[in-house]
Amino acid sequence: MSRILPLIFQNLTFLFGIGFLAPLVAQILERTLPSIAGTPWPLAVGLIIGGGWGALAQKTGRWL
Amino acid sequence: MTDLSVEALRALPAKELNRLEAEVAARFMGGLPWGSVLWGLGNLAIWLSLWPLTLSGVMPLWLAFPIATLNVALCYLPSHEAQHRIIAREGEPLFWLNELVGHLSPLPMLLPYGVARLTHYEHHLHANDPELDPDIHTKAPNAWRHLLNTIAHRQPGSATGGNYGKALARIGTDEARRAGLVAALYTLAYHAILFTLAWSGFAIEAALIWWLPRILGTTYIQFYLSWAPHHPAQEMGRYRDTRAFRSRLGVLLSSGMPFHILHHLYPRIPLLRHGEAYKALRPFLVVRGCRLDGL
Numbered sequence: 001m002s003r004i005l006p007l008i009f010q011n012l013t014f015l016f017g018i019g020f021l022a023p024l025v026a027q028i029l030e031r032t033l034p035s036i037a038g039t040p041w042p043l044a045v046g047l048i049i050g051g052g053w054g055a056l057a058q059k060t061g062r063w064l
Numbered sequence: 065m066t067d068l069s070v071e072a073l074r075a076l077p078a079k080e081l082n083r084l085e086a087e088v089a090a091r092f093m094g095g096l097p098w099g100s101v102l103w104g105l106g107n108l109a110i111w112l113s114l115w116p117l118t119l120s121g122v123m124p125l126w127l128a129f130p131i132a133t134l135n136v137a138l139c140y141l142p143s144h145e146a147q148h149r150i151i152a153r154e155g156e157p158l159f160w161l162n163e164l165v166g167h168l169s170p171l172p173m174l175l176p177y178g179v180a181r182l183t184h185y186e187h188h189l190h191a192n193d194p195e196l197d198p199d200i201h202t203k204a205p206n207a208w209r210h211l212l213n214t215i216a217h218r219q220p221g222s223a224t225g226g227n228y229g230k231a232l233a234r235i236g237t238d239e240a241r242r243a244g245l246v247a248a249l250y251t252l253a254y255h256a257i258l259f260t261l262a263w264s265g266f267a268i269e270a271a272l273i274w275w276l277p278r279i280l281g282t283t284y285i286q287f288y289l290s291w292a293p294h295h296p297a298q299e300m301g302r303y304r305d306t307r308a309f310r311s312r313l314g315v316l317l318s319s320g321m322p323f324h325i326l327h328h329l330y331p332r333i334p335l336l337r338h339g340e341a342y343k344a345l346r347p348f349l350v351v352r353g354c355r356l357d358g359l
Contacts, residue, residue, distance in 0.1 A: 009248070012255065013220040019259035020275070024267035031268070061221015 013063075017054015022046040068344075073351045085348045089330040092341040097150060097334040101161060104142025104169030111135035111172045114273050119266060129272040135172050136281025140180075140289065141319060141335055142169040147181040148331045172274070173282055176250050178243030183231045191305035191328065192297045198231040200224075202290040203297040210291045214283055293324030302329065307355035308342070315339065322359055325349065 008015065026046030030037040057063045066072075066084065073081060114132055117123035145151055146166030152158035166177040183198040190196035192203070201217050201224035204210035217224050228247075232240040261270040293306050306328040311318035323338040326345060333341050342359075349356060 005248075005252075008252070012251070015259075016255065019255065020262045020267065020270070023262040023265075024271055027262075027265065027267045057220055062219045064215060064219070 011058060014051075014054040014058040017050045017052070017057065018047070020050070021053060022050030025049045068347050070347045070350045073347055081348070081351065085345065088344050088348070089333065089341065091344070092333045092337045093330070095334075096152070096158065097145060097336060099336045100142045100145045100334060101151060101165055103138070104146075104165040107135055107138050107142070108168050108171060111139070111273075115269075118269050118273060125269065125272050128269075129277065132172070132273045132277040133280045136277045137284045138319075139170050139172045139281070140175065140285050143167075143175070143177060143180060144184070145335060146177070147184050150332055150334050173278055173285070174250055174254050176243060176246045178239065179228055179232065179247050182235055182240055182243055183228045186231045186235070188328065188331065190300075192294060192300050196231075196234075198227045199290050199294075200297070201227055202286050203294070204291060205296070207287070207291070210287060211283070214286050218279070288318045288321045289324075292318070293321050303349070303352040303354050307357060308349070308359040309357045310359055325354060325356075 022043070023046060026042040029042040029045060033042075036042055053063070068084075068088070073084070076084065111132060114123065114128045114135075118125055118128045143166050146162045146169070149159075149162060151162035151165055152160075153162075163177075166181070170177065170180060187197055187199045192200065194200055201213065202210060204213050216222055219225070229244065232244045258270050258275065261267065288311075292309060292311070295307065295309075297305075299305060306325040308325045309322050311322050315322050320335050320338050323342045326333060326338050326342055327335075329345075330341070346356070
């Protein structure tokens, strides 16, 4: 536990991208484009945007 | 009846002026501010009720989002009353209520009471000190720059993002260490809740009831509770580190902050009595050379 917690805090920005932004993007896509709901595409796009943005923010220290 | 006109007060010796000012201020202290208690707990109850109402589809998200944003904007001040032990002091029978409001009220903005109280005391002690005031990051030459600063402050690599942590480290007591630990637990719990909701199919609900309202609500709080009353934040000292000001939104919509100077002078005057207290104490503030900006 003492090793996991610092690891979580050090990578919280990236984790936020994967853990929150990715499903958020996916669910926005599913609601705005109901035809692709149920396919893997919304989640794939969500993971690319959320994970990518999170990784970039983690590296640069800036979301914007 | 004592003459409390500016002219009469100017003629008083310093000691007598101090005594009279404290005597007038004391008239507005004491009593249980039920308004703040109901405000804090009621506001939290409304915010909490948004979750079942939206998740069950009873309330549309377009309605829940502005309510949640208002809830966050309103959640700090009742806790602020508790931080100053205005609801009840240690040792008094209702101290538990003070602590209850202090802990529960700011949950929507995810501010642990211990962190808020300890860092806020530091803010009072060192208002506008560029090194020691934990809220100094809100200082900016104008409102627009302040808003840009708040965006910069929220970035993961921000130089000012750790101001409260640094203040707790400087305080260095067991209580401050405990507060830091609780803050870490709050952060973990917040992310765990957001991630769980998001991966359970409720990401949009979580974004519009907590994530975005928290960003918008705390932006409002930093603007009206910190930047505006301390602007330009260049002077230190009891009568110069805070100002009175006229707000475009009026007193109510700026959370009573046009009278914030009173709070720094007499932190135990309840917020809901600031208007009448300001009226009574204004001549003293004029004599002291406070910045009142026409209010």
